[in-house]
Amino acid sequence: MNKFRIPITLLALCLTLSFSTVFAQKTSVQNIESRVETLLAKMTLDEKIGQLNQVPGDISTGTDVKKDDLLSQIRTGKIGSLLSHTNFQNKIIMQRVAVSEARLGIPLVFGFDVIHGYKTIFPIPLAQAASWDMGLIERIERIAAEEASADGQNWTFSPMVDVSRDPRWGRVMEGAGEDPYLGSRVAEARVRGFQGDDLAAKNTVAACTKHFAGYGFTEAGRDYNTVDMSDQRLHEIVLPPFQAAADAGSATFMNAFNTLNGVPASMNKNLITNILRGEWGWKGMVVSDWNSFGETIVHGAAEDDIDASVKCLSAGSDMDMAGGTFQRGLKKALESGRVTQAQIDEAVRRVLRFKFSLGLFDDPFRYLNQKRHDETLEKPEYRQVAREAAAKSMVLLKNDGGLLPLTEGSRFKKIAIIGPYADSKGDKDYMSFWTLGLGMRAYDSTKVVRPAQALKPALEKLGFEVTVTEICLDATCTEKDYSTAINAAREADIVIACVGERGLDCGESRCVASLELPRKQDLILSIVGRLSKPTVMVLFNSRPLVFEWANQNIPAILVAWQPGFETGNALADVLTGKVNPSGKLPVTFPRSLGQVPIYYNQLNTGRPQQQQGQMWTSGYLDSPTSPAYPFGFGLSYTKYSYSDLKISKSQYKMGETVEVSVTVTNVGDQAGEEIVQCYTRDLAADIARPVKELKGFEKIKLAAGESRVVTFRLSEKDLSYWNNELKWKADPGKFKVFVGGNSRDVKEGEFELVR
Numbered sequence: 001m002n003k004f005r006i007p008i009t010l011l012a013l014c015l016t017l018s019f020s021t022v023f024a025q026k027t028s029v030q031n032i033e034s035r036v037e038t039l040l041a042k043m044t045l046d047e048k049i050g051q052l053n054q055v056p057g058d059i060s061t062g063t064d065v066k067k068d069d070l071l072s073q074i075r076t077g078k079i080g081s082l083l084s085h086t087n088f089q090n091k092i093i094m095q096r097v098a099v100s101e102a103r104l105g106i107p108l109v110f111g112f113d114v115i116h117g118y119k120t121i122f123p124i125p126l127a128q129a130a131s132w133d134m135g136l137i138e139r140i141e142r143i144a145a146e147e148a149s150a151d152g153q154n155w156t157f158s159p160m161v162d163v164s165r166d167p168r169w170g171r172v173m174e175g176a177g178e179d180p181y182l183g184s185r186v187a188e189a190r191v192r193g194f195q196g197d198d199l200a201a202k203n204t205v206a207a208c209t210k211h212f213a214g215y216g217f218t219e220a221g222r223d224y225n226t227v228d229m230s231d232q233r234l235h236e237i238v239l240p241p242f243q244a245a246a247d248a249g250s251a252t253f254m255n256a257f258n259t260l261n262g263v264p265a266s267m268n269k270n271l272i273t274n275i276l277r278g279e280w281g282w283k284g285m286v287v288s289d290w291n292s293f294g295e296t297i298v299h300g301a302a303e304d305d306i307d308a309s310v311k312c313l314s315a316g317s318d319m320d321m322a323g324g325t326f327q328r329g330l331k332k333a334l335e336s337g338r339v340t341q342a343q344i345d346e347a348v349r350r351v352l353r354f355k356f357s358l359g360l361f362d363d364p365f366r367y368l369n370q371k372r373h374d375e376t377l378e379k380p381e382y383r384q385v386a387r388e389a390a391a392k393s394m395v396l397l398k399n400d401g402g403l404l405p406l407t408e409g410s411r412f413k414k415i416a417i418i419g420p421y422a423d424s425k426g427d428k429d430y431m432s433f434w435t436l437g438l439g440m441r442a443y444d445s446t447k448v449v450r451p452a453q454a455l456k457p458a459l460e461k462l463g464f465e466v467t468v469t470e471i472c473l474d475a476t477c478t479e480k481d482y483s484t485a486i487n488a489a490r491e492a493d494i495v496i497a498c499v500g501e502r503g504l505d506c507g508e509s510r511c512v513a514s515l516e517l518p519r520k521q522d523l524i525l526s527i528v529g530r531l532s533k534p535t536v537m538v539l540f541n542s543r544p545l546v547f548e549w550a551n552q553n554i555p556a557i558l559v560a561w562q563p564g565f566e567t568g569n570a571l572a573d574v575l576t577g578k579v580n581p582s583g584k585l586p587v588t589f590p591r592s593l594g595q596v597p598i599y600y601n602q603l604n605t606g607r608p609q610q611q612q613g614q615m616w617t618s619g620y621l622d623s624p625t626s627p628a629y630p631f632g633f634g635l636s637y638t639k640y641s642y643s644d645l646k647i648s649k650s651q652y653k654m655g656e657t658v659e660v661s662v663t664v665t666n667v668g669d670q671a672g673e674e675i676v677q678c679y680t681r682d683l684a685a686d687i688a689r690p691v692k693e694l695k696g697f698e699k700i701k702l703a704a705g706e707s708r709v710v711t712f713r714l715s716e717k718d719l720s721y722w723n724n725e726l727k728w729k730a731d732p733g734k735f736k737v738f739v740g741g742n743s744r745d746v747k748e749g750e751f752e753l754v755r
C-alpha cells in the first residue's frame with residue numbers, strides 16, 4: 001500500500017469533522033438569528049417590553065424573592081434581566097420560574113458590577129492601570145469572571161472606560177486615568193479577560209463598556225453633572241477607549257447619566273446610533289444606567305415616561321435598568337404612533353441575541369451549578385494574583401537618600417508604623433464601594449490583609465523592632481489623641497505614616513471639593529515632621545491627592561492606592577524590597593486643586609509659561625504650572641538611563657511606518673521593571689495639537705547593568721488626529737518624538753511626514 005496514501009476512512013473522518021465544526025459555527029450564528037426570529041414571532045407586546053426591563057436585586061432592595069412579587073413579575077414575562085443579586089439560591093429559583101413557568105420560557109440574564117474583583121478583591125481599576133501591565137489586567141478580569149460566573153452572574157457592568165482629568169470626581173478610581181491610549185489598551189484587556197473567546201462558556205461573562213459617553217468630564221468634578229465639550233475632545237480623548245472596547249468585542253454598552261452638549265446620553269442618537277452603531281458598526285445591546293431613561297425627565301429633556309421611552313428607544317438604547325420607564329411608557333408610545341413595532345422588535349432582538357450568545361437558551365442553569373459555585377469562589381491562588389497586582393500597582397513618588405527599601409542590616413533599628421490607615425478595619429477600607437460581591441452588609445474586614453498585619457512581622461523577620469499605633473480620625477479626635485502615635489514616632493528611628501482616604505471616600509457620588517489629605521491628616525504629618533525623623537508616607541488613595549507639605553518635607557512617598565485583599569502583603573513586599581516598585585501614574589498629581597484640570601496632553605497655547613512669575617504668559621502668580629508629579633511618573637529602587645534615541649529616517653511618506661528606538665539601561669544595583677513610554681507631538685497640523693500624546697509603551701524587565709533596545713513603530717493612524725473635516729487624518733509636516741520613563745523626562749527626536 002502506498003505509504004503516503006492516507007487511509008480513506010481517516011480522510012473522510014477529518015473532512016466530516018472539519019465540515020461539521022465549520023458548519024456548527026456557521027449554523028450557530030445563523031442558528032441564533034433564526035431562533036431569535038422564531039421566538040420573536042411568538043411574543044406578545046407585553047412579553048417584548050418585559051425583555052427590555054431590568055429589575056434590581058437583593059443588594060439594593062434586600063429583595064427576598066419568595067416574599068416580593070419578583071417571581072410573579074418573572075412568571076408573567078414582565079422582567080428580562082435582574083442586577084445586583086448576590087443570593088445564589090434565589091437566582092436558581094428565579095431562573096426556574098422564568099424557564100418553567102413563564103409562557104415562553106425565556107431565561108433571565110443576571111448582571112452585576114464586577115469592578116475590581118468579585119469575591120477576591122483586587123486593587124481598584126485606577127491602581128491596576130498604574131501597573132501598565134495589560135497581561136496582568138487581563139488575568140485579573142479572567143479570575144473575576146471565573147468567580148462571578150460561578151456565582152450565577154452572566155454579565156458584568158464593566159469595564160468603565162471614562163477618561164477623566166478631574167480628581168474631584170469620585171469615579172476617577174473606576175477608570176484607567178487621563179490618557180485615551182492607555183485607556184484603550186486597558187479597555188481591550190478587560191474585555192478579553194471577561195469574555196475570553198467564547199461568551200457561551202460557563203466561566204466567561206459578558207462585558208458592558210460604560211458610561212457612554214463623556215461622564216468623566218462632569219463639570220466641577222461633581223457626579224451626574226453637565227458635560228459640554230467639543231467634537232474634537234469627544235473624538236480624540238473620550239471615544240477611543242470605547243471604540244477599543246467595541247472592537248475587542250464588548251457584548252454590551254451602558255448609557256451615561258450625564259447630558260452631552262445638552263442631550264442626555266440615554267437619548268443621544270448621535271452617540272448611540274450614528275457613532276456606536278453607525279460609524280463603528282457595533283452590533284451589541286445597550287443598557288441604560290440606573291434609571292437613566294427616567295432621569296431624562298429630570299434633566300428636562302423629556303416630558304414623561306412616554307416621551308422618555310420614545311426618545312431613548314429611538315436613540316438606540318435597548319434595556320431599561322431599574323427605572324420601569326419602558327414598563328410604564330413604551331406601550332403607550334407605540335399606541336400613540338411615536339414609536340413603531342419594528343423599533344421595539346429591534347431592541348428585543350438585541351436582548352434575545354445577547355441571551356442566545358451567552359448560551360442561556362441552551363442551558364439556563366449553565367452559570368448556576370452548585371458544585372462549580374462551591375469549588376470556584378476565593379481560590380487561594382487568586383490571592384496570589386491580587387498580591388502581585390497590588391505590588392505592581394504601587395507608585396514610588398519619592399525616595400530621597402535611598403531611604404527605601406527597609407532591609408536586613410539597615411542602620412535603622414526601631415520602626416513606628418502610625419496613622420489612621422496603619423491597621424484599619426473600617427468598612428471597605430483598602431478597597432471601595434464597588435466590592436458588592438462581598439455583599440452590602442456582610443462586610444468582613446478579616447478578608448483584607450491589613451498593612452501592619454503583614455508589615456510588622458515582615459520587618460521583625462528582618463531584625464527591626466516595630467510598633468503599630470493607629471490614629472483615630474473622627475471629629476472628636478484632637479492633637480492630644482495623636483500623642484500616643486507621636487510618642488511612638490519619637491521613640492523610633494524611622495516612621496512609616498499610613499495616611500489617605502477611606503475605601504468609601506471614593507466611587508459613585510463620592511466627589512470632593514478639596515484634594516488635601518482628608519480629616520486633618522496633614523496635621524498628623526506635620527507633627528511627625530517636627531520630630532525630624534526619616535519618614536515614609538504610604539498613601540492609601542483612590543484619586544490624585546494634594547500633599548505639598550509632604551512633597552517638600554517627607555523623603556519617601558509611596559502611592560499604594562486602594563490595594564484590595566492583599567494590601568498588607570503587597571505593601572510589605574514593596575517596602576522590604578522583595579518587589580521593586582514599577583508602577584507609573586495613569587493620572588497627573590496636581591500641586592493644588594487650583595491647577596485642576598491639569599493633564600500632560602495639553603495644548604501649548606500661544607504663550608506657554610517657562611517659569612513661574614513670567615508675565616504675559618499662561619501661568620499663575622502663586623504657583624508653577626507644572627504638576628506635583630506628571631503622568632507616567634514613578635520611581636524604582638534602581639535607576640534607568642535612556643540613550644541612543646534613533647528614528648530610522650528623517651522623512652516618511654504617508655502610510656510608511658515610523659521606527660523609533662531607544663536604549664534603556666539599568667544603571668542601578670538591582671533588577672527591576674521599567675515602563676518605557678513613547679510620545680509624539682504634531683508640530684504643524686490644521687489645528688493646534690497637544691504638546692505630547694502617548695502613542696506606545698512597553699514594560700521591560702532589566703537585570704542590574706543590563707541594556708535593552710526598545711523599538712516603537714508608529715503608523716499613519718498613530719499620527720492622525722480628528723480634524724476640521726470631522727475625520728481622522730494625518731497631516732504632512734514635522735513631528736517630534738519623545739521617549740522616556742515618564743511624560744516629562746524624555747529623550748527627543750524629530751521627523752517629517754511628507755505626501
Ligand code: GLC
Pocket residue numbers: 083084113157210289290508
Ligand atoms: C450605578 C452606576 C453604574 C452601575 C449601575 C448598576 O448607578 O452608575 O456604573 O453599573 O448603577 O449598579
